[in-house]
Amino acid sequence: MGNWLVGQSSAWPFGGSPGEPPAGPSWRSSDGLSGGWPDLPAVPAHKLKDFIHAKLKPSEECLKLIDQDVDAISDFLRSSGLLVRGVAKGGSYGRETVLRGYSDGTLVLFMDHFRSFPDQKQNQHELSVIEQRLKHYKKYSMSASLGHTPEVLLSVPGQEILLQVLPAFDPLCFGEDCSSRIYRDLKRAMDREKAAPGDFTACFTTLQQQFFQRYPRRVKELILLVKHWYQECQEKWMTSLSPRFSYALELLTVYAWEQGCQDEDFDIAEGVRTVLELIEQSSKLCVYWIVNYGFEDVTVHNTLLNQLRSQRPVILDPTDPTNNVGKDDGSWQMLTKAAQAWLYSPSLNDMSPAPCWNVLPTSLFITPSHLLDKFIIDFLQPNEKFLEQIRKAVNIICEFLKENCFKDSSTKVLKAVKGGSTAKGTALKYGSDADIVVFLTPMKSFSSQIEERSLFVQEIQRQLEDFQKKTQELEVKFEKKSSTKWKAPRVLSFTLKCRSLNESVDFDVLPAYDALGQLHPGFTSRTKAYKDLIALCKSSGIKEGEVSTCFTELQRDFIKPRPTKLKNLIRLVKHWYKQCERKMKPKASLPPKYALELLTVYAWEQGSGMEKFNTAEGFRTVLDLVIKYEQLCIFWTVNYNFEDELIRTFLLTQIQKKRPVILDPADPTGDVGGGDRWCWQLLAKEANEWLSSLCFELQSGDWGQRVQPWKVPVVQTPGSCGTQIYPSVGI
Structure with missing residues (x-):
């Protein structure tokens, strides 16, 4: 799906959630910005890439030494009598988004005797057991634990990582193809144990690691830049760093790249501007992914709906639908002002106009049917x-x-x-x-x-x-x-x-x-x-x-006189098409956008014809026609018709061709349906998946109650000639 995108836990006295280390000491920074580099907002846009490599990326040698230390701790804990089924690496360390100098990490121990989420919740004494084991490991006898969570400060020349060690239930132990069951069990456990959102996030560390492994190196470099900027903001405000909020910014950066670019070799400044623009629109942010969970299962569906309908900003952990890491704790307002200051600074606008990616702060897929018109006005309709x-x-x-x-x-x-x-x-x-x-x-x-x-x-x-x-x-x-x-x-x-x-x-x-x-x-x-x-x-x-x-x-005059609302429906369909195109690119040759534009006009002519109509019904009808592409035969007689013998013979040949047939109303030789020339089957597959989106769920919210399409014929004949709302001219 195109739009593939904690509060504090009472169970963790130090704040945050399990799987999230507490903030590091306030005096720590990534490198102190020595060596002549100014604060980040003063770095020229064309120098950002150099800044990342010079000041933010840890050296490979440092990371190798840290890896050796983490592996040594893992081996020691496995051999010290703990019943450890497996180990996963999380936090910035596991996501490969470690900042030079000081960063966070988690080492998750999947305990063999934890057979369910409640087992993890009910066996918090394992934390003290782990801490006692660590104290017997000579090299790490000086652990820096807060509350009941054992922590180890790993230090090599040039790099420190505060590693939080957590026991957890492994929900993937029964196989990775059972996501619906996993998330149903998660929801039941949270209700029964009265757990806070994010309490079981550590259980999904493996999935989190896999999620970030999919993204190219430069996306992670952009993440480093955004995290360092957030760190500078916190130091300026003299407040503690929030790992939860830092993780939210990581996900927001991934979302910006996924929705706006997807090129491995992109301009860092464009990416930064895009992320800052999204932060500027934090009151509209609703970001989520369905790579690990989706809307198919009723329980998960309702859990997701509850989250997606909650107060913005929403940034859902792609591995845990109960964990809104974007939940506002008072930081967004300050960060929004800081984002505006950097976004419009001379350094980030060293070329005019300054380009960025086109990314919306929310997804069409999860926009309720009654809010589609507002979505169009807010995000699709051009302003003056x-x-x-x-x-x-x-x-x-x-x-x-x-x-x-x-x-x-x-x-x-x-x-x-x-x-x-x-x-x-x-x-x-x-x-x-x-x-x-x-x-x-x-x-x-x-x-x-x-x-x-x-x-x-x-x-x-x-x-x-x-x-x-x-x-x-x-x-x-x-x-x-x-x-x-x-x-x-x-x-x-x-x-x-x-x-x-x-x-x-x-x-x-x-x-x-x-x-x-x-x-x-x-x-x-x-x-x-x-x-x-x-x-x-x-x-x-x-x-x-x-x-x-x-x-x-x-072509212009065929569309231009149409009602404004129909043109807005065309905008909605074109935006949907772009989502499909981005998802498939460069795998397939999709039909031209003009074909979808004509299909939208036809759906409205045959199904409504009114200046005021239900946008969700119109959108649903267009998708229904796309799904039925193998039957489509559509044409108009506003500029040419069957009266002249030569034209009639040609038109009859055209409409007998392999479906879909969609004739350009301005050019009888232009069949933008194209038969099997384009990959309509892929677009139809996407359209079928979109039928489950919130766009077509009735406002009542009753499970299974969906918006229905207009009744529109899929085939026209010379006798029907379509609905001629606009009279033919000049023939």
């Missing part, structure tokens, strides 16, 4: 500032294309048209490109567009590079699109930065033939344009939809 930035950026590029790009050439720009989601009014607050289709005079036919567009792509890039050098106002970074789909480049992709813009904007510029001919004397009817295109498809075998950019205005 974003839209103004897009407008400014589009105007800059359009002015360049019209006034500067071809000023010394016979080529003229007939018009530059904004396309894509920004033009249709379905742009997301994050990750939406600005598409511009530029209609050029030399392109006088569909064939000429196919043959010449790569030359114009290269020419526009050359002119844009020259213009950038002359003005020094624009900063353009070009991106090469994959050539697997098209033989020659059909699009110029680049990122635009400008002094007048607060944010960078991604562009796709596409040269095209003005097939509809509104602005030059050779005006042709829409019918003739479609007939010419169909004839070309039959004679030359060009890819279907290869010249769909010619009909950009029709």
